[in-house]
Amino acid sequence: MSQAIRKDQLDVAGSAAMTLFVVVLAGNQIVMKLTSTGLSPVFQAGLRSLFACLVILIWMRWRRIGFGNLRRDMGPGLIMGTAFTLEFIGLYNALDMTTVARASIIFYTMPMHLSLAAHFLIPGERLTPVKVVGLICAFVGVIIVLSDRSGGQASLAGDLLAWMGAIGWAAIALTVRITRISEAPPEAQQLWQLSFSAVALLLVAPLFGPLVRDFGVEHVWLMGYQVFLVASFGFLGWFYLMKTYPASTIASFSFLTPVLAVFMGWALLGEALHLSVLVSLALVSLGIVLINRKAG
Numbered sequence: 001m002s003q004a005i006r007k008d009q010l011d012v013a014g015s016a017a018m019t020l021f022v023v024v025l026a027g028n029q030i031v032m033k034l035t036s037t038g039l040s041p042v043f044q045a046g047l048r049s050l051f052a053c054l055v056i057l058i059w060m061r062w063r064r065i066g067f068g069n070l071r072r073d074m075g076p077g078l079i080m081g082t083a084f085t086l087e088f089i090g091l092y093n094a095l096d097m098t099t100v101a102r103a104s105i106i107f108y109t110m111p112m113h114l115s116l117a118a119h120f121l122i123p124g125e126r127l128t129p130v131k132v133v134g135l136i137c138a139f140v141g142v143i144i145v146l147s148d149r150s151g152g153q154a155s156l157a158g159d160l161l162a163w164m165g166a167i168g169w170a171a172i173a174l175t176v177r178i179t180r181i182s183e184a185p186p187e188a189q190q191l192w193q194l195s196f197s198a199v200a201l202l203l204v205a206p207l208f209g210p211l212v213r214d215f216g217v218e219h220v221w222l223m224g225y226q227v228f229l230v231a232s233f234g235f236l237g238w239f240y241l242m243k244t245y246p247a248s249t250i251a252s253f254s255f256l257t258p259v260l261a262v263f264m265g266w267a268l269l270g271e272a273l274h275l276s277v278l279v280s281l282a283l284v285s286l287g288i289v290l291i292n293r294k295a296g
Contacts, residue, residue, distance in 0.1 A: 045197070055227065
């Protein structure tokens with residue numbers, strides 16, 4: 001595969017691709033919650049990983065993409081797979097127990113956890129005053145949404161599981177940053193996460209209750225959305241955007257995902273938009289932008 005041409009700034013094509021990605025990702029929160037009416041959360045997460053793994057394998061064979069250095073990548077790959085498993089045990093169960101709005105706001109505090117870890121583990125990535133302000137904004141936003149127990153849709157357990165998902169996601173990003181698995185093709189990095197989590201999630205799924213709920217044909221289409229638009233080609237597109245455009249610019253776009261997810265939850269699922277949710281969303285979104293802001 002030819003190398004992506006590196007660009008100094010986001011152009012029209014990049015902006016359009018990034019906007020499409022965040023819309024698909026925000027919609028995925030809705031899809032995951034709807035799929036839970038037919039399949040238990042952890043079981044659907046395992047199925048998603050399994051089928052997405054097969055898609056990536058076919059893609060790699062078709063494009064003649066190698067797996068990277070398997071011996072070198074074994075340790076980091078297993079760490080990524082474990083973190084990916086915990087991430088989606090947290091997120092899928094969170095969406096089953098609490099609202100899309102609350103789960104998305106908390107889950108997308110991932111940059112907060114990553115920047116804190118990077119401050120101690122990655123030379124040259126110290127927290128700047130601007131990033132500290134971003135961290136404070138995101139942290140206050142989470143405290144606000146956690147402290148609001150109004151309405152029957154709020155679940156503290158669900159909120160905490162979403163936070164667990166955010167920490168798992170940050171662990172994956174950190175592993176890529178501090179190990180040589182970053183030299184492996186994006187497809188290989190994704191394959192480590194999908195293959196490990198497919199086995200682990202399907203093994204533990206029975207511990208979380210009946211695997212099948214009120215399953216219908218609509219759940220097949222919902223799973224297709226998760227497998228093709230998100231878990232396989234969606235994240236491959238993200239990897240290539242990160243290789244083509246400035247990472248800080250692409251990362252800052254992520255603030256749009258919880259914003260869209262919150263309003264999609266309101267529009268499509270009838271979730272209430274309490275003032276605390278809107279204030280928390282604004283603070284977390286501002287925090288994401290500040291944390292990812294390029295110095296200078």
